[in-house]
Amino acid sequence: MSLRALCARLPPEVIALTRSHLARSRSLATAAAASTGTSKTFYATTPIFYVNADPHVGHLHSTLLADIYARHARLRDPSKGAVMCTGTDEHGLKIQRVAEARGIAPKDLCDGVSERFRELAQAANIDHQVFIRTTEARHRTAVEHVWRELQQRGYIYKSSYAGWYAVSDEAYVPEAQVGEVIDPKSGDKYMASTETGTRVEWMEEENYKFRLSAFKDPLLEWLSSSPNPVQPSSRTTALVASLANPTSTDLNDLSISRPASRLSWGIPVPGDPQHTIYVWIDALVNYLTAAGYPWRGGEAFEKGKLWPPDLQVVGKDIVRFHALYLPAVLLALDLPLPKHLLTHGHWTMDKFKMSKSRGNVANPFEAMQLWGVDAMRLYLMRVGGNSASDADYSATEIERFYRKDLAGQMGNLLSRVTAKKLVKKLEAPELMYTMPDRLAKEDEALLALLRDLPGSFDRHLAAFDVHRALAVVFDALAESNRHVQLLSPWLATASPSDVHRALFFGSETLRLSGTLLQPFMPTKATQLLDMLGVDASRRRWVDCAVGEGGARSAPAAGKVHLWPAVAVPEAVVQ
Incomplete structure (x- = not known):
């Protein structure tokens, strides 16, 4: 049905509001862009995590992305500031049933699991300013205010509904996406979503609905704006194509309440305690x-x-909720829309999405304890930083990354340029951070990489190619190691110029890498820059130019390995 035909069925006040939204969708985008200027604090959010099970590596991945972008925003512009928000989603039928099965109160279940997510954030050195729980009083106040505003504006109405409901996903599933499944172990037959594989059950009930269908055109206009608000852009393309399909049900009016007789664990509908607000709203x-x-x-x-x-x-599995439902509610409230929605892929193990039911969940606490916090932060972003695709978790690959890239490239270069025997060969200590007067042909490739490194790193992050941002840093480290090997300053035949150029460019590569990687490896970056003697006041974005690191203090005495050898149990990497 066309938007014009749909509008003919709506109340007059809703027709007026819908037309108003169509006319103002461009101005809202302009307002959102303006509000993300230098006067506004950078605001990054993670999905709030459902507390039906302990956190796994996929949850850590989402949290790291928001943490790294917030830290990068502070590095780029300390005066602007950045706030990162994470937290837990604690209402809904799934929580109610899990609590009933365990014989405990839903709030007790939520308290325990929510604390595990707090512990994960602390263990992973996540610099969040807000940890939100949906059971908090401030959140209930906000939800009730949203409901009343939508109701006053004519966007909520009561209706009856019948359909297939996936408790695991807390969502109704279109009948075209439901099919019969036979359990391979028991032989039992049941209905399941053909898209996610989750069991569904038939439900018929009276509930409240939100007029999502009134926002098709403004949503399409927002999704089609440039640059695409939903990243990577391939997901925007897929979403717009799905919405354009005449059989699409993605923008049908949305059921936003459940009878309290069936769902008691949630926020009651203001003025109607017989209904509970839908967990996703x-x-x-x-x-x-x-x-x-x-x-x-x-x-x-x-x-x-x-x-x-x-x-x-x-995560890519909740794109519809964040790219359609949330923007539609914001449009209805006359609030600016989010600037960017980064929809990342899943972490898999043996090519299956990690899930407790499959038993293929990687424990992030154990991984960080074994490999170290910053090593895991880097690994997850290096391997899982391509948000357009899934990443397969592999202990063998973590071991290879640690040994070859971290210890073999970064650690090896640091050991070379801080070796006392080589440092003593410099004609003066300040040559370690002083650009040579004369450069040789063998310096050209590395110098070009270092000059372009900050800009290239920043461009990749701006394009949400996190894996490529890290790749350019490790490319520079690899080239710097090659450069040192070529000049071989440890040889008795090495000239003073060879020694100077080898140590200066090696040291500069590490200084620039350490400065840029502060959002990714905050503890190790501090350790690296301390070992190089870089002053704490010269670790800013504006210092990321070759030869602009300022004078350095003498590194601390004693041999310390940035990436020490890890004793890996044989079973871990098999």
Whole structure:
């Protein structure tokens, strides 16, 4: 049905609002862009994680992406500031049933698992400013305010609904995406989503609906804007193509409540306690709650300081909720839309998405304890930094990355340029950080890489190619190791110029790498820059130019390995 035909069935006040949104969709995009200027604090969010099970590596991946971009924003512009928000999603039928099965209160279940996500953030050195829980009073206030605003504006109405419901996904599944499945072990037959494989059950109920269908054109216009708000752009293309399909149900009016008789664990509908607000509407409001909504005064963040998000990080399986439902609600509330939605792939093991039910979940706490926090931060971003595709978790690959890239490239270069025997061969200590007056042909390739490194690194991050940002750093480290090997300053026949150029360019490569990688490996970057004697005040983005690191202090005495050997149990890498 066309939007014109649909509008003919809507109340007059909704028709007027819908036309208003169509006319204002461009101005809202302009307002959002303006609000993400230098006067606004950078705001990055993770999805809030469902507390039906302990966190796994996939949860850590999402959190790291938001953390790294927030840290990078602070590095690029310390005066602007950055706020990162993460947290837990604690309502819904799934939580209610898990709690019932364990014989405990839902809140007790939520308290325990939510604390595990806090512990993960702490263990991974996540620099979050807000940890939001949907069971908090401030969040309930925000959700109730959103409901009342939508209702007053004519976007909520009561209706009956019948369809297949996936409790695991907390969502209705279109009948065209449901099929019969036979359990290979028991032989039992059941209905399941053909898209996700999750079991579904038939439900018929009266509930409230949100007029999502009224926002088709403004949503399509927003999704089609340049640069694409949903990244990587391939997901924008797929989403727009799906919406253009005449049989698409993605923008049908959305059921946004459940009967309290079936779902009691949630926020009651304001004015109608017989209904509970749909968990996804509840959850999506968390980003507003964390930003201080409804901005009545006295909250941590006043209106205009954080909203809209500069970056929202979500897994590819919840794109529809964040690229359609949340923007539609924001349009209905006359709030600016998020600037970027980064939709990353999944971590798999044996090519299957990690899940507790499959038993193929990598424990992030154990991995960080074995390999170290910063090594795992780098590995997950290097291997999983291509958000357009999934990444397969492999202990063997972690071992190879640690040994070859971290210890073999970064660690080896550091050992070379800080070796006392080589440092003593410099004609003066300050030559370690002083650009040579004369360069040779063998210096050209490395110098070109170093001069382009900050800009290239930044461009890749801006394009959300995190893996490529890290690749250019390790390419520079590899070239610098080759350069040192070529000049061989340890040889008795090495000239003073060879020694100077080898140590200067090796040291500069490490200084620039350490400065750029501060968001990725905050502890190891500090250790690296300390070992190089780089002053704490010269570790800024503006210092990322060849030869602009300033004077250095003498490195601390004693041999310390940046990436020491790890005793890996044989079973781990088999």
